[in-house]
Amino acid sequence: MVDSNQRSSANCDGQVSKGAVDFPKEIISDILSRLPIESIFTCKIVCKTWCDIIRDSYFVNKLCNSHYHPTRLILKPLRGRVTSDTSSHLLLVDIEEQKTRRIPVDKMLLGLRIMCICNGLLCLALGNKIDPVVIYNPITREHVVLPSLGSKPTLCNHKVGLGFDPSSGKYKVVQAYTLYSNNGKMTRFEIISLGESSWRELSAPQGMLDLAVLGVVFWNGALYWKMIDGIDIDIVEFNLSDEKFHAITFPENFSHFQPQAPLQLMDSGGFLTIVERSSGQIKLWRLMRNKIGEDSSVSLQQTYDTHVNWGNAVYYEIIGDSTHNSYLLKVGFRNSQCERCEHLTQFFPQKRQYSHLDIPSLPDRFYTVCLKPSLVSPIAASLRSN
């Protein structure tokens, strides 16, 4: 890097005759797609050529598929002690550089919960109301509101999944909700492709109708639904291209009964990983996608000792895996006034080490998700489908 500094100081004297601007567009596009999102913001205002390249759909797709593109956290401050200042922002957090950047957000969007993430797009909705369902890109700050499903008076447990179907090239949204009627309660699923004008009801297997939905995660062409049946947790795969539910085969030593902390689903090293947390252990299960026509199966990948007895007063949640064999945790505790304080910590299982991340301007309480920032425009995606 010393060398590049020397070069740049030489250039300030005006020795440059050629510029990168002379390159073919594909080359500039290739170079820019290797940059972190913050640098792409900067490059967008360098000159018109670069700006046009970054806006082009070729670049947007290239960025989605790029291996160089580092993940970021989107952090939503929760109302704790009155900090009105942070209430109209999301934060974009760079863990490596320990930097935060504010994203101003419309109040309406900030009132919604982040339900699912796919290609840098957030799916926002409410847990107890069917409307609105919004697809939002926090990087480009564009959003689309999906068509209304009409009023459903007694509804709860509303969860919405967003995914990309590579076979049709469309983004699809699936919502699940529990309806109460005279015959008891029933879970229903409805699907819409981005750009379509109405929802279609999905036929779910009989066994799924009495289960309540806990959450949903998108991974590699499918949505994974976390369902609860009384006390047992189950995971069901929904393939976005054939629009069908598939069961997952769990090994015998997998415990569906998780009294302490619900299972978490996350992408770890390119695999969908099920995180089982107990007070002194973390178990990571890996989902294997089998041949077409066969059910996906789960196998135990890793067991780590946490070396800390976690409980209700001091709790943690795994946000994602980061570099150097470590995991990113959200750690929280209650202070003497019984208020919750949360922060980010890196956990190195092999080194038996926790290291607190001192990131400036983090709120006291927050909700956070890990995502690969993208420039996918939800508006353009809706128009393309039409």
Next chain:
Amino acid sequence: MSSSLEKNMLILRSSDGEEFIVPEVVAVMSKAIKNMVEDECASNTIPVPNVDANILAMVIEFCKKHDESEAEAASDLKTFDSEFVNRGQEALYDLITAANFRDVKELLDALCQNVAEMIKGKSVHHIRIQFLGYQLFEILTSNFIWNIWCDRDFD
């Protein structure tokens, strides 16, 4: 790796007329040359227009190293790549043009990554000076216009 004598050799001629004798396996790392060889439209000497002797020598050095070290540890090759591309800006640009024109994927990858590292974290002004060849005067004027814009925005 078998002895280099057994390999077919090709002669590459740079734009300024210098000739390089290169094993075919190395030369065909350039997709453009590979296509020529496969279509049998290459005689013994292949002209490489737009690439001068200096740059062609560098490209050949890179390809040779990648050909030899297929079995070597990938990290060694990475170190070589990062040292190889760490050159003056002018040579870097000529190399990119050559790698793109001759379609040498590994080289283009390493070069683009290097330029990306140079851009990372830099300010807009810095990028304009370094990569667009802006002179100080242009920066000052564009800055001036930019400031007028910004003032308007915040009115």
